[in-house]
Amino acid sequence: MTPEQKAGQVLMPFFAGTDAAAHAATIERLHLAGSIIMGDNVPVDARKQVDPAAMAATTARLAQAARADGRTWPGLIGVDQEGGMVARLGSPLTEWPAPMTYGAAGNTALTKDAGRAMASELAPLGFNVDFAPDTDVTIGPADPTIGARSMSGYPDAAGALGVAFSQGMQESGVLPAVKHFPGHGSVTVDSHQDLPVQPASIADLEARDWKPFRAAIGAGVPMVMTGHIAVPALEPGVPASLSAPTYAALRGMGFNGVAVTDALNMAAVQKRYPDGSAAVAALAAGADLLLMPTDVAQAHAAIVGAVAGGSLPAARLDEAAQRVATMMIWRGRTAAPPGSAPGAGADISARVSAAAVTVLSGPCSGPLVPGSVRVAGGSPQDRARFEAAAARAGLAVGEGPVVSLIGYGGAPAGGDIAVSLDAPWPLQDSAAPVKVALYGRSPGAFDALAAVLAGKATAPGKLPAAVGSFPAGTGCP
Structure with missing residues (x-):
């Protein structure tokens, strides 16, 4: 050359x-x-x-x-x-x-x-x-x-x-x-x-x-x-x-x-x-x-x-x-496999989120909310995705406990349930008594959240890093 x-x-x-x-x-x-x-x-x-x-x-x-x-x-x-x-x-x-x-x-x-x-x-x-x-x-x-x-x-x-x-x-x-x-x-x-x-x-x-x-x-x-x-x-x-x-x-x-x-x-x-x-x-x-x-x-x-x-x-x-x-x-x-169509990984993406959703504080079994909730915070897309996932999980949206979504770089939140959609750090100063780390805002992530809120799934995830007074490893047993 x-x-x-x-x-x-x-x-x-x-x-x-x-x-x-x-x-x-x-x-x-x-x-x-x-x-x-x-x-x-x-x-x-x-x-x-x-x-x-x-x-x-x-x-x-x-x-x-x-x-x-x-x-x-x-x-x-x-x-x-x-x-x-x-x-x-x-x-x-x-x-x-x-x-x-x-x-x-x-x-x-x-x-x-x-x-x-x-x-x-x-x-x-x-x-x-x-x-x-x-x-x-x-x-x-x-x-x-x-x-x-x-x-x-x-x-x-x-x-x-x-x-x-x-x-x-x-x-x-x-x-x-x-x-x-x-x-x-x-x-x-x-x-x-x-x-x-x-x-x-x-x-x-x-x-x-x-x-x-x-x-x-x-x-x-x-x-x-x-x-x-x-x-x-x-x-x-x-x-x-x-x-x-x-x-x-x-x-x-x-x-x-x-x-x-x-x-x-x-x-x-x-x-x-x-x-x-x-x-x-x-x-x-x-x-x-x-x-x-x-x-x-x-x-x-x-x-x-x-x-x-x-x-x-x-x-x-x-x-x-x-x-x-x-x-x-x-x-x-090196021979490569034929590849997949766009969107083919959606099921695996959802499985990853379902395995990761973490409850820092709040109940580890049963529904976290009654049959209806309100949603606050996040972006318009976040709220729309939450509402769609809630409907799939059998939850109504319009009244009941407030689920506060915290997006990328968002501030700590109040309400009844604070949910971080990116890094979980804002949860440390959130006033909500129930704190959930989701680490994502994909449709599959919101499905994982809604399933936990409705009591249809447990939250198996563990904090991979400390969040204020919550040490790394915090999560439901």
């Missing part, structure tokens, strides 16, 4: 809008590895739902562009599809609850089924990479970024569940990427806004944040994403994604796969590394795949120029390009 081809092979850009043809031309011109699909790239139909045929056509055009210079391996076509608040592809694809659901359910087999089912709907649309699962260990309400994206506040559980989800994804032909090394669940600043600092010692990181990554590496995960987090114990003031000691620590765990950066257009990096310098710095530090540089042409030119000028060793670019190519050659040789 020429230096220009190698530089392209380590870049995975984004684009604006739904003009795949223009983006394909950029991929061909710069020999790029492929592309990530963000929310504004998803074609929709007249009902504002994902158009599966048009989505597949878009990814096929981009994949074709990635092979235009004669390379024999597939291009990387990626997406962020975790479930919960991070899901670029909506209906008619299955809607999944937040990843914390898996920690509350505590069932690795069910988690693997979910990973397999999610990826089985992505693969027929042309995706071969999903930047999931999130294996960060959350510390609770002080964690402003990850929250319910974390599977658990227990390091061992986060590792086991992350491995199970990753293995399920790979069985459906989609490459997972565990994230965000060296751990984003225990810092108190959002790296989308600024650079968080992780003050923990290496010993503390080993005991908590690094455990899930060690488990994933031991299981052979193909990709690890590095986060934009400064760790003074490794290299003060430098985002881990651009820090050589961070990549040395990752490789020291036995990881031989592709190290991919978090999006390089995030504020934690963009404020400090202008004009393509982030791409060169990350590559020089040890990254193999550079995700979403602010200006991909500028980043490409900076890499080529740095190699030509001697400030970036040619061998480092060779190593990175070879790792990416090797992963995709392996993926191209």
Whole structure:
């Protein structure tokens, strides 16, 4: 490969809008590895739902562009599809609850089924990479970024569940990427806004944040994403994604796969590394795949120029390009199952929520409400879904106890029953005597809630992280 081809092979850009043809031309011109699909790239139909045929056509055009210079391996076509608040592809694809659901359910087999089912709907649309699962260990309400994206506040559980989800994804032909090394669940600043600092010692990181990554590496995960987090114990003031000691620590765990950066257009990096310098710095530090540089042409030119000028060793670019190519050659040789139709995972999604619903305070058996309830809070869609689920469970809506729904980032609630639909932290200060954590707002999640309220099902979930005075593990016996 020429230096220009190698530089392209380590870049995975984004684009604006739904003009795949223009983006394909950029991929061909710069020999790029492929592309990530963000929310504004998803074609929709007249009902504002994902158009599966048009989505597949878009990814096929981009994949074709990635092979235009004669390379024999597939291009990387990626997406962020975790479930919960991070899901670029909506209906008619299955809607999944937040990843914390898996920690509350505590069932690795069910988690693997979910990973397999999610990826089985992505693969027929042309995706071969999903930047999931999130294996960060959350510390609770002080964690402003990850929250319910974390599977658990227990390091061992986060590792086991992350491995199970990753293995399920790979069985459906989609490459997972565990994230965000060296751990984003225990810092108190959002790296989308600024650079968080992780003050923990290496010993503390080993005991908590690094455990899930060690488990994933031991299981052979193909990709690890590095986060934009400064760790003074490794290299003060430098985002881990651009820090050589961070990549040395990752490789020291036995990881031989592709190290991919978090999006390089995030504020934690963009404020400090202008004009393509982030791409060169990350590559020089040890990254193999550079995700979403602010200006991909500028980043490409900076890499080529740095190699030509001697400030970036040619061998480092060779190593990175070879790792990416090797992963995709392996993926191209691995037969994938035929895939599933959009929405095929709805039953598994509902089963996950039914296994996770958690009662923090209130009765553990029998109906929690009489035959009728009122609903407050949440979004209009949340309330409509609750009412539909209540009707399916035989509950009327209009009078009786107040069920207060707390959405993403919502405030503590009053009423008679407070229900968190994302991270359960607001329940700690909610005045309602009955507190329920649901970890999702999909139709299946609301069905699980309604069944518990009506006394037709128990709440088997356990808190995967502490919520105020409610310790991790709280739930019905």
